[in-house]
Amino acid sequence: MLSRGVKRKLEDDEEIMAAETSGAFDSSSSLPYPQQRQLVLNMCLSKLQSCHMKVEPSLHRSVLLANTLRQIQEEMRQEGGESTLAAIYDGSSCTYNGGNPPATPAHNPELHSLLLESPVYPNNSSVTDNTMSSSVSAILREAGFVEDVNPAPACLGCSDSEELCFSSSPSYENDGDEQPVDSRSSDSLFGSFEISNSTSYLTDLALDDIFEDIDTSMYDSSDFSTVMSFPVPRSPVSSSEDTMKSFPTCISPSSNGIQICITDLNDLDHIMEILVGS
Amino acid sequence: IPPEGIHLLQQQHTDIISTVEFNHTGELLATGDKGGRVVIFQREQESKNQPHRRGEYNVYSTFQSHEPEFDYLKSLEIEEKINKIRWLPQQNAAYFLLSTNDKTVKLWKVSERGRRPEGYNLKDDDGRIRDPSTITMLRVPVLQPMDLMVEATPRRVFSNAHTYHINSISVNSDYETYMSADDLRINLWNLEITNRSFNIVDIKPANMEELTEVITAAEFHPNQCNTFVYSSSKGTIRLCDMRAAALCDKHSKFFEEPEDPSNRSFFSEIISSISDVKFSHSGRYMMTRDYLTVKVWDLNMESRPLETYQVHDYLRSKLCSLYENDCIFDKFECVWNGSDSVIMTGSYNNFFRMFDRNTKRDVTLEASRENSKPRAILKPRKVCVGGKRRKDEISVDSLDFSKKILHSAWHPSENIIAVAATNNLYIFQDKVN
Numbered sequence: 001m002l003s004r005g006v007k008r009k010l011e012d013d014e015e016i017m018a019a020e021t022s023g024a025f026d027s028s029s030s031l032p033y034p035q036q037r038q039l040v041l042n043m044c045l046s047k048l049q050s051c052h053m054k055v056e057p058s059l060h061r062s063v064l065l066a067n068t069l070r071q072i073q074e075e076m077r078q079e080g081g082e083s084t085l086a087a088i089y090d091g092s093s094c095t096y097n098g099g100n101p102p103a104t105p106a107h108n109p110e111l112h113s114l115l116l117e118s119p120v121y122p123n124n125s126s127v128t129d130n131t132m133s134s135s136v137s138a139i140l141r142e143a144g145f146v147e148d149v150n151p152a153p154a155c156l157g158c159s160d161s162e163e164l165c166f167s168s169s170p171s172y173e174n175d176g177d178e179q180p181v182d183s184r185s186s187d188s189l190f191g192s193f194e195i196s197n198s199t200s201y202l203t204d205l206a207l208d209d210i211f212e213d214i215d216t217s218m219y220d221s222s223d224f225s226t227v228m229s230f231p232v233p234r235s236p237v238s239s240s241e242d243t244m245k246s247f248p249t250c251i252s253p254s255s256n257g258i259q260i261c262i263t264d265l266n267d268l269d270h271i272m273e274i275l276v277g278s
Numbered sequence: 279i280p281p282e283g284i285h286l287l288q289q290q291h292t293d294i295i296s297t298v299e300f301n302h303t304g305e306l307l308a309t310g311d312k313g314g315r316v317v318i319f320q321r322e323q324e325s326k327n328q329p330h331r332r333g334e335y336n337v338y339s340t341f342q343s344h345e346p347e348f349d350y351l352k353s354l355e356i357e358e359k360i361n362k363i364r365w366l367p368q369q370n371a372a373y374f375l376l377s378t379n380d381k382t383v384k385l386w387k388v389s390e391r392g393r394r395p396e397g398y399n400l401k402d403d404d405g406r407i408r409d410p411s412t413i414t415m416l417r418v419p420v421l422q423p424m425d426l427m428v429e430a431t432p433r434r435v436f437s438n439a440h441t442y443h444i445n446s447i448s449v450n451s452d453y454e455t456y457m458s459a460d461d462l463r464i465n466l467w468n469l470e471i472t473n474r475s476f477n478i479v480d481i482k483p484a485n486m487e488e489l490t491e492v493i494t495a496a497e498f499h500p501n502q503c504n505t506f507v508y509s510s511s512k513g514t515i516r517l518c519d520m521r522a523a524a525l526c527d528k529h530s531k532f533f534e535e536p537e538d539p540s541n542r543s544f545f546s547e548i549i550s551s552i553s554d555v556k557f558s559h560s561g562r563y564m565m566t567r568d569y570l571t572v573k574v575w576d577l578n579m580e581s582r583p584l585e586t587y588q589v590h591d592y593l594r595s596k597l598c599s600l601y602e603n604d605c606i607f608d609k610f611e612c613v614w615n616g617s618d619s620v621i622m623t624g625s626y627n628n629f630f631r632m633f634d635r636n637t638k639r640d641v642t643l644e645a646s647r648e649n650s651k652p653r654a655i656l657k658p659r660k661v662c663v664g665g666k667r668r669k670d671e672i673s674v675d676s677l678d679f680s681k682k683i684l685h686s687a688w689h690p691s692e693n694i695i696a697v698a699a700t701n702n703l704y705i706f707q708d709k710v711n
Contacts, residue, residue, distance in 0.1 A: 036598075040544045043602055056354045056380075059442055059461040060492050060511055061607050064548045067490055072544065 037072055044069045289337070291317065295698035297685055301365040301373065304689040307335055307696055308375055309703055310360025314344040316377055316430075318388060319705075333694070335705055339388050341430040344379040356381050362447050364456070366469075374433070376456060380443040383458050385434035385469065391427045395419040439465050439475045446496045452503040459496035459508060462489075466520075478526045479508060479518065494609075495555045502561065505530075509566060513550030517577065533575055535582045545597045545606060553609035558618040559690075565621055567612040570594060572623050574635065587633045587640065590625045592663045592674045605679050616691045624683025627672065628699045629659060645683060645697045645704040656706065 031039070048065050293313040300307050307319040320338035347356040358379055366374040372389035397419040401407050442460035449456045457466050457478070464479035479496075483489055492511045499505035504520045516529035537546065549569035557564045563584070566573050570591055573583035589610075593600060600606040605626075612623040624630045625642075633640045642659045662671035685698040693708035 037544065040598070040601070047604075055357055056349075056352065056443070058607075060445075060494060060551070063489055063492050064511060064551060064607070067547055068544060070490075071547070 037075070040068065041072050044072070289317075289319070289335075289703045291701045291703060294701050295685060295703060296359050296361060297363050298687040298696050298698050298703070299363045299365060299375075300687050300689050300696070301375075302367050302690060304691060304694065306338065306365070306373060307687065307705070308363045308365065308377075309696075309698065310343065310363050310377055311701070312357075312359045314342055314346070314358030314360060314379065316341055316343045316360060316363065316375075316386070318373075333707065339428040339430055341386070343377045343384060343386065343432075344382065347381075361444060364447050364449050366449055367453060369453075376447050376449065378444050378447050378458065381437065381440055383436040383444070383447055383467075384432050385436075386430050387433045388428060388430045391429065392423060392425075393421040394424050396422045434469065434472050436467055436472050436475070439467075445494060448496060448498040448506065450498045450503050451501050455503075457496060457498065457506065459493050461492040464493065464496055464506075464508060464526075476524070478520060478524070480525065480527060494552050497555055497557055497564075500557050500559060500561045507555055507557070507564060509552035509555040511551040512547065513552055513568060515552065515555060515564070515566060515575070531577070531580050533580045533583075535573070541594075543597060545601055548601070548606055549597065554611040556612060556614060558614050559616065560618055563618065565612050565614065567610050567623055569606060569608075569610075572612050572621060572633065574621070585635065587621070587631075589623055589631055590629075590661070592661055596674065600679070603679065605682075608682055608684060610682075610684050611686065613686055613688045615688045615693070622686060622688060622695065624686055624697070626679050626682050627677040628681040628683060629661075630683045630686060630697055643706075645699045645702070645706075646681075647702070 044065050048062065048069070291309070291311050293311040293315065295309050295311050297310040298307070299309075305321050307321075309317050309319075311317075316339075317337060318339045319335035322334045322336060324333065343360055344358040346358045348354075349356055356379065360377050360379060362376075362378050364376045366376070366385075368374075372387050375386050375388070377384055377386060396403055397417050399408075399413060399416055399419075400410075436458070440458065440460045440463070442462050444458050444460050446459040447456060448459075453469075455466055455468055457464055458475075459465075459479075462480065462482040463477055465475040466478045467475045479493070481491065481493060490512070491514075494509050494511055496506060496508035499507075505517065506520070507515050507517045509515045513534065515533040517531035517533070518526035518528075519530045520526060522528070522530065537550075552566045552568050554567040555564060562577060564575050564577060566575065566583075567589075570593060571589060572587045574585040574587075576584045597606060610624050612621060614621055619636055620632055620634050622630060622632045628644050628646045629642050630645060631640060631642050642661070643656045644659050657670075660668075660671045661677070662668065662673045667673050681700060683697055683699055687696045689695070695706050697704045697706065
């Protein structure tokens with residue numbers, strides 16, 4: 001979580017794709033349909049994975065891309081049956097269901113070349129239908145279970161993102177794992193959009209109780225950036241937390257801040273371990 | 279066909295214009311830009327001395343509405359770009375407008391100061407305190423004229439109510455409330471109260487993984503204060519009645535046109551996403567804009583639109599390129615004229631299109647510096663789709679997709695239009711005979 005992996009070079013791949021797709025099947029398909037579809041799929045994935053942004057990505061755009069992706073996936077699934085999907089993903093990078101060890105980022109640089117190299121042929125059975133759907137699911141993972149603490153959200157394989165993840169059984173997968181983990185970084189597209197508010201037990205804790213014995217003065221903010229930052233009080237200050245809670249969908253930073261701090265607490269432990277060298 | 283006419287004003291902004299809106303009388307025109315600034319233009323009063331300057335719009339006020347912010351929780355910047363401006367109807371000498379960026383709505387008061395009191399007793403006109411021993415008599419301060427000063431002050435800041443990006447704001451016809459809509463939720467505000475809003479629409483699924491549809495635009499009905507519509511990325515419009523329930527998740531009417539199977543492609547859903555929805559002034563119809571068409575709906579008929587107008591159908595065969603360069607996600611707006619007889623919307627290459635609903639005629643015009651000299655008459659443009667290109671036509675492949683007209687406005691009663699072409703504002707008026 002703390003080490004910074006090599007940022008995957010998306011630019012080169014994008015150029016290749018652009019060359020391939022410029023004017024590609026604009027006016028009445030010279031390409032056969034499966035290849036058209038593969039092309040669109042490639043572009044879709046590439047757009048979903050682009051992580052060069054400082055501003056929050058557009059949810060509208062992400063949803064449209066995800067729907068297109070799903071549509072193509074569904075079509076492929078219907079056409080090909082169980083084991084005939086092309087190698088969209090390397091098989092080992094795909095199991096994100098809670099508790100399973102996620103793949104290392106090393107797989108993902110190959111991801112893009114796989115996309116380009118393997119066209120959709122029914123005989124290519126290196127990836128099963130299951131992996132395809134679980135990888136799409138991974139991209140669309142529920143925002144509520146994911147904390148996005150770093151710039152570069154929605155990054156499949158973007159190793160810079162140090163996102164933390166609550167899986168549906170809240171086990172903290174990052175214990176002892178220093179690599180930026182795929183299941184978290186590849187999460188939701190939609191994960192960056194909302195601070196978790198689904199784990200209700202967290203909202204019962206009072207803000208003060210969490211903070212009273214934490215001393216963060218020794219942490220260098222440049223290393224840990226926003227992991228350590230506490231919610232900035234916003235103005236105008238709302239009348240009371242009760243008032244805000246009575247409008248559950250008016251998300252107030254103060255109630256979300258509690259959950260962020262719980263996350264931070266576990267990070268703190270982890271970071272302490274590393275600093276102390278144990 | 280209305281305005282082809284005289285080009286009144288071309289004002290260069292420093293930044294990309296992101297919204298354009300006339301006020302209810304048409305006297306003022308507000309523009310917002312990517313840098314968070316609002317520029318208000320005022321129409322010059324007609325004067326007999328200078329008849330040729332009839333109705334020109336000049337800068338009235340400029341102010342910084344929103345500043346860039348940083349969301350520490352998500353470690354992302356919040357853009358200061360003004361997404362929408364909506365005017366409040368005028369109730370006194372001051373003007374009020376709502377402006378919003380992705381997260382925060384602000385109510386601004388724009389007022390003039392043309393006089394100041396002079397002749398205070400305790401201080402002189404420069405503001406210096408007078409020596410009490412020099413005061414020998416009392417006088418009443420008198421209001422004296424001064425150079426006109428227009429000042430804009432923020433009167434309300436409505437913040438912290440949107441997790442997602444605000445795409446629309448709409449003032450209710452009751453003039454007491456307004457709504458703000460983001461990708462997944464719509465909130466109702468009282469104009470006086472900033473620390474509380476009511477959520478009236480929430481389409482966020484319990485499991486975000488199941489998210490397939492977002493809200494793209496929303497608007498209150500022009501005369502029924504309980505009615506509003508919101509459009510979605512799947513090409514549907516829902517009309518809701520706030521009297522039915524506190525949370526308007528169940529729509530009263532659902533508008534959707536059945537898909538034409540012959541036009542199906544990978545991009546069908548993306549191009550069906552509605553980028554703008556506007557009620558007609560009469561309140562009887564509404565208009566929606568999706569990527570390739572503008573549709574007019576009768577509020578009484580949910581099954582299909584009343585009228586469909588092709589904006590730039592020649593792009594249908596180019597969808598893959600437009601998808602690749604992201605143009606397919608461009609959000610074009612559409613506007614009605616004052617009498618609801620003509621509708622207008624933008625396109626690429628700085629073209630904009632007008633459709634006359636009665637005569638069924640349409641025209642393509644261009645907003646560009648080369649073609650627009652003051653007082654010049656706009657020439658209709660044509661895009662050549664295939665085959666032999668005629669002299670004045672432009673071929674589809676020569677269109678400049680970086681020059682897009684997303685925002686425009688039509689004067690509420692006259693044939694004056696404001697068109698935003700990137701960072702240039704053009705104002706056109708019907709020829710005066």
